Amino acid sequence: MDHTNPEAMCAICALHGDEERLSKDLIWRGDRWLLRHHPRPAPLVGWCVLDSIRHLGGPLDFNNEEAASWGGMVQRASQLVKTLSGCDRVYAIAFGEGARHLHLHLIPRHGSDQRTTAWSVADLYRHVESDQQPPACSGEVSAFVEAARRAVADSWL
Numbered sequence: 001m002d003h004t005n006p007e008a009m010c011a012i013c014a015l016h017g018d019e020e021r022l023s024k025d026l027i028w029r030g031d032r033w034l035l036r037h038h039p040r041p042a043p044l045v046g047w048c049v050l051d052s053i054r055h056l057g058g059p060l061d062f063n064n065e066e067a068a069s070w071g072g073m074v075q076r077a078s079q080l081v082k083t084l085s086g087c088d089r090v091y092a093i094a095f096g097e098g099a100r101h102l103h104l105h106l107i108p109r110h111g112s113d114q115r116t117t118a119w120s121v122a123d124l125y126r127h128v129e130s131d132q133q134p135p136a137c138s139g140e141v142s143a144f145v146e147a148a149r150r151a152v153a154d155s156w157l
Contacts, residue, residue, distance in 0.1 A: 010055055010099060010100070010101045011099045011101075012051055012055075012099045012101035012103055013055050013101060016034060016051070016053065022036065024040075024142070024145070025037040025038070025039055025040070025141075025145060026145075027048065027080075027145060027148040027149055027152060028148075028149070028152045029053070030053075030073075031053065032052065032053055032054070032065065032066055032069055032073075033050060033051065033052060033053060033069070033073045034050070034051045034052075034053055035048060035049070035050050035051075035077050035080075035148075035152075036048065036049050036051070037049075037141055037144060037145050037148075038105070040135065040138055040141060041128055041129075041135030041136070041138075042128075042135055042136045042141050043121075043124050043125050043128045043135065043136065044085075044107065044108055044116065044124070044136050045085065045108075045136045045137070045140045045141055045144050046081050046084060046085030046087065046108040046144055047105065047106070047107050047108065047136075048077060048080075048081050048105075048106040048148075049103050049104065049105055049106070050073065050074065050077045050103070050104040050106060051101065051102065051103045051104075052066065052101065052102040052103075054066070055101055056101070056102055057096060057100050057101070057102065058094065058096055058102050059102070061102075074092060074104065074106075077106055078090040078092065078106055080148055080151060080152065081106045081108055082108070083151070084144060084147050084148055084151065085108040085110075085144070086110075087108035087109055087110050087116075088109055088110060088111045089109045090106050090107065090108060090109065091105070091106070091107040091109055091121065092104055092105070092106055092107075093105045093107065107121055109121075
């Protein structure tokens, strides 16, 4: 591994280059952005992640084209999550600590599901990751991904 090159050490760059691993969760890939469902085991059906294609740490590193297109992409991806999941709203969270490559979590917030309220969603994430709580049903995640692919096939070219 090349420790002088951040891209060589980046888990998200590696994921983007691994078509086999990415294929089951990939919803859409454009020139600047990639939308995917959260890898399995996923905490919730519809928990998506919007990644920058180019290795960058966050909006501070945007070039002019990325800056101009980011807001529209976040809006479209959030609308997709809301429409397909039937949630009340969509949380958009990006910390950039687990992987220092811009990846925005788009998390469905269901009013009737207390696990998805504010910071409780972080507890849900940790509980699924540590096997304290079961993940979302893989079959339901697959159905969401297929529906999302169909929804964006013609409109996101």
